[in-house]
Structures are given as structure tokens and as C-alpha cells.
Amino acid sequence: MNSTIIIADDHPIILKGLNDFLVENGYHVTGMAVNGREAIDLIRKEKPDIAILDIQMPYLTGIEVVEICRKENLPSKIIIITLEKDIDLYYKCKELSIYGYVLKEFALEELQNCISSVEKGKPYFSPELINYLKTEHKPEHLDELTPTEIEVLKHIALNKTAKEIGESMFISNRTVEKHKSNIIKKLDLEPIQNSLLIWVKENQKHIL
Structure with missing residues (x-):
């Protein structure tokens, strides 16, 4: 039936x-x-x-x-x-x-x-x-990131805050923000609010 x-x-x-x-x-x-x-x-x-x-x-x-x-x-x-x-x-x-x-x-x-x-x-x-x-093509410049920067991206994809990322990776909030800043430069993103978060959401299949 x-x-x-x-x-x-x-x-x-x-x-x-x-x-x-x-x-x-x-x-x-x-x-x-x-x-x-x-x-x-x-x-x-x-x-x-x-x-x-x-x-x-x-x-x-x-x-x-x-x-x-x-x-x-x-x-x-x-x-x-x-x-x-x-x-x-x-x-x-x-x-x-x-x-x-x-x-x-x-x-x-x-x-x-x-x-x-x-x-x-x-x-x-x-x-x-x-x-x-x-x-869908792999995002430009992704290969230029270090393993640590890729790990930061993975945590961002899981919606973790800078504090939570720091605790997971045993680094300070300031170091997390420094990694994020470096990632934004390497990926050639606009230095505007949430640009990295938006990029991660659009490309998470290449990260996770």
C-alpha cells in the first residue's frame, strides 16, 4: 500500500x-x-x-x-x-x-x-x-592558511566565540583575534564586521 x-x-x-x-x-x-x-x-x-x-x-x-x-x-x-x-x-x-x-x-x-x-x-x-x-571550487587562498588558522576556522564554523575558541585551543582571546586578523588578510576579505563569519558559513564544506 x-x-x-x-x-x-x-x-x-x-x-x-x-x-x-x-x-x-x-x-x-x-x-x-x-x-x-x-x-x-x-x-x-x-x-x-x-x-x-x-x-x-x-x-x-x-x-x-x-x-x-x-x-x-x-x-x-x-x-x-x-x-x-x-x-x-x-x-x-x-x-x-x-x-x-x-x-x-x-x-x-x-x-x-x-x-x-x-x-x-x-x-x-x-x-x-x-x-x-x-x-563548487575550493575557495581562493585557503591553502595559504596554517593548520592553526584552519583550526580557528573550524571552531568559527561551529559558532564558537573567541573565548570558547581560546579555551579549546589553550590560547588567549587576544591570540585568537590575532589569528582571525591574519586569516582575513590572507583570504583578502573586507575588514568589516562579520566578514569572516559570513565567509566561513559560505565555505564550511571546505573547512569541516
Whole structure:
């Protein structure tokens, strides 16, 4: 028997297209939502096997809906559909144990494979996304950093403060700040607030 599914997207045409596609392929769609608030209410009420959520929705994003599901131990397996090929979003989905990540441009081509994989308990991430992330070039100047500076970057990627980095590396706050300053110069970043943090978030797959 095919899975029960709820779908959520704030674009009516996409929502109808998803519903028609799923119904035509024998899936049991038990509800549709046009925003994040409706989506979490449907998941609580219907307890579907699978919830297919758009990322950007009014009231609650797809990610915020997933976070609520995790807090409330709701068992539905989540598939995210999005236009975004984003490294931060990819890691966030991994962190939340999201089962599927499908790019909207390939949604109808990939959705059946994704659902089939998820039904077997296997995560499915769009091959186009994986290929895109793999082909991203290594950041310029990264090879110029010392092992200590790379370690500082790893701690920054884990959202640690200068004090926490100093304690982890057994160095003073002042030394941490000196390393950060040297890193900013080597990476040729603008000397503005949070420029290093932004760079780390954009390039963390090359650091961690």
C-alpha cells in the first residue's frame, strides 16, 4: 500500500501540480496546506507517512515546520522541495535528519524516486544538488592558511566565540583575534564586521 502524504506550498499552481501528479501515481494525499502553520496542523492531525514541504512559506518556513516536528516527536518523514542549491540549507537538512531534498525544477521527474527511497527509510537528495555542491571550487587562498588558522576556522564554523575558541585551543582571546586578523588578510576579505563569519558559513564544506 502506498504511503499517506500531505503537501504544502504557497503557490496554488505548484500545489495542484504536485497533488495531481501524486494522485495519478496512486499515492494517498490526505491533505494540502498553503502555509507553514497549516502544514504543521495537518501533520499533527493526519500523522502522514510523508510530508512534502516547500521551503519558503508564510508564517512558518519548511525548516521551521521540521523543527517543530522534531520537538514534538512527530513521526512523518519530511521531503523538502526548493529552488535553492544552498550549502547551508543542505547541512541544515542533514542536521534535522530530513529524508528528502528535491529541486523544484526537477520535482516531478525525481519525486517518485525520492518517495520510493524514503519509503525504504533511505534519504534522497537531488543528484543535481549533490553534483552542484561537488563542483563548487575550493575557495581562493585557503591553502595559504596554517593548520592553526584552519583550526580557528573550524571552531568559527561551529559558532564558537573567541573565548570558547581560546579555551579549546589553550590560547588567549587576544591570540585568537590575532589569528582571525591574519586569516582575513590572507583570504583578502573586507575588514568589516562579520566578514569572516559570513565567509566561513559560505565555505564550511571546505573547512569541516
